[in-house]
Amino acid sequence: MVVTDPDTGELIRKDTGEVISDNALSQEKEWRAFGSEGDADRARTGAPVSLAFHDMGLSTVIGKESTDASGNQIDSATQMRMGRLRMWHSISHSHSPKERSLQQAFTMLSKIKDRLGLPDYVIEKAAYVYRKAQERGLIRGDSIGSVLAASIYTAVRQSGVLRTLDEISASIDVKPKQAGRSYRRIVTELDIKVPMIDHARYIIRIANRLELDERTKRKALELIEQARKKDLLAGRDPIGMAASILYLVNLEEKSYRTQADIAKAAGVTEVTVRNRSKELRNRLDMDSNSRSTLRGQKFPLLNESNTRKD
Template sequence: EKRPQLSRLRRLNKIISVSEPSEKNYIIAFAEIERIVAQLGLPKTIAEEAAILYRKAAKKRLIKGRSIESMAAACIYAACRMHKIPRGLDEISGSARADRREIGRSYRLLAKEVISKVPPSKATDYVPRLVNTLNLTAEVEQLAIKIIREAYSLRLTSGRMPKGLAAAAVYLAAILMNQKRTQREIASNANVTEVTVRNRFKELMEKLQFIVIV
């Protein structure tokens, strides 16, 4: 009687010793996800989706050789893309406890092994939030989206970062609607460089043939 009981206890002890570290990792990961989501002002659905993705990644042993923090941040980035909430890697890494490169590597692995299809970010996805943070009107938003769609139709977007194009379109639309903001303001709120805004703006001006006094 004692021997089978002892055997069961040994098996139970083995199960507990294996499961405890993983449960501890989940607790750390979910706390990190909640912290980043709160800091970025993201909806709860993103935290929930990111937690599901993290569990899937852990079950496939994708965390091995990577930090919990980088995979947690990568899951948030993926969840944002899946729900079409525009947040760039730079923005997420700014709130994460892992660097951008490490998060990027974790995301690529996650996209390959866990997520079947993640819709690519579009420049138009970034416009509403950017317009809102700059206190611009709905007219600026509508015009910026029209500018971006025209740029897509003329194939001006190939190889261009979506949020850089969005920033330039908002900058141009704001000027045209007499609600001008500086390139520095636009760049800071879009989380891109002033050089990016300036270069994309010049391309839009040349190809779309706008005449604007800056």
Template sequence: MSDTTIREYTEESRESTTEREDEEEQESVSTCPECGGRLINDSEHGETICEECGLVVEEDSIDHGPEWRAFDAQEKDEKSRVGAPTTTMMHDKGLSTNIGWQNKDAYGNSLSSRQRQKMQRLRTWNERFRTRDSKERNLKQALGEIDRMASALGLPETVRETASVIYRRALSDNLLPGRSIEGVATAALYAAARQAGTPRSLDEITLVSRVDKMELTRTYRYVVRQLNLEIKPADPESYVPRFASDLDLTEEVTRRSRDLISNAREAGILSGKSPVGLAAAAIYAASLLCNQKVTQSEVSEVANISEVTIRNRYKEILEADASPTV
């Protein structure tokens, strides 16, 4: 037998011996040394005991969980030491220290007047350190404005995050000189809503914004062009569920409205027309077809457009629906 063969045989026997020892050790740990019963972990007392005879095999084991106990989800959240996740909705992304407004200590006791004055000074200096330069102050004001408008428009959290990212890009690319903070923030929110497929009309945005419609449209075009944002034209169908919900219409009307818009798209009459007006006209026409009549004034109030627009558009939509498709 050659030296190589002997060496390979020796290594294989050593490995098999090691595996057998590991198996025996694992088996001895999982079974009771007295009766051979199954061992279980008692996390409450930190012990490993035998399920059959009750022998304590190991004690004072390390508890890797928290030192506190919670009896419901709310209490668990209150005692958790994990902070909130980072978010672009805050100018510092939520990484800085925030001193609470409650004048109480860790035990819930009220602070003395001297301690309250001290905490107020600490809050003031903490706020000054959080916004140390003009860029951070600008960002803080704009993100607060975005959050306020998004709440008034009922936009989801994802749209607010996207709008914050767009505004941060505009700020880093130095697009703000010569434009108001409110104007760029409103344009960022309008662009984010259209990107997310939950658009709001310019009139709806203007109602909650501190800038007029002309400044909003001018700033929006500039931001989209400079940042190369890919935003598709607004789809009239994206407005239909919201309008139908505000008018308390059934799902049948919503479905029929989408069919009318789809037929109008195939007929080629959507180009160059306001998607809000088309959605409102489709809602009105579908409600008539489904015998759930609503007035033109009710639809115009919900969609924030004139009744004349609804009359003109719904006739075109009904004509496209009646015409045969090629």
């Protein structure tokens, strides 16, 4: 029979006392505290490596414990000296402009994650795009906020998460025009393949906010498919087009949701909804003399006789 000495790690034959091995591996759980919380926050491993940290989570941190390894209290002079070392250690980690830029950008990225409710994989992808833009020198001449907004928008487009550039820009407090310029520059210089926008998802999103029924949603999806086949969606704001499609179907269904209601739910202006609706109706009528799939007839004219004043 073989027994294990937990203190020395030796395997000993019980009947003869012969030491079989003195290098046995411990099979017990190796719980340790990796943070400043101590025993209250014990884990098997530390935090995972992440691109969303300026040091990727691999930095060395001087702890704030007031006791040494033996559990004895550290005197006040030593604690003050360790505090100064901790301060200079923190400063030395961000001495270069590149490190300071990453630290500032990823601090903002962590806040935006909570504001927009973005998942972790989108944040990782956005951090990767930002690092690539920094390596290529694309941040020079732009603000950190605009490049970060462009990186997040690239990540959500690639991941299929519905977030507009206006929403992202508002959360960082930068102008959408600046973020759009940075986005075009990043996509062009880094040769990033961004998938096409799915207008149907924006229709469902706006319709859910307006609490429209399934019949209206289905007809709106049919109409957006007609517009796509006639190449009426290229170069247009997807949210504005989705809101206009819903407004046309809203008139057809006589649910009488005002332009203001639809524009507010979509986050666009009433002028956008009105102009895009007229353009869609005219283009659909000009391109085809056939009847619309909605109720087998053309759309009603957008004039005072069949629309309510907002």
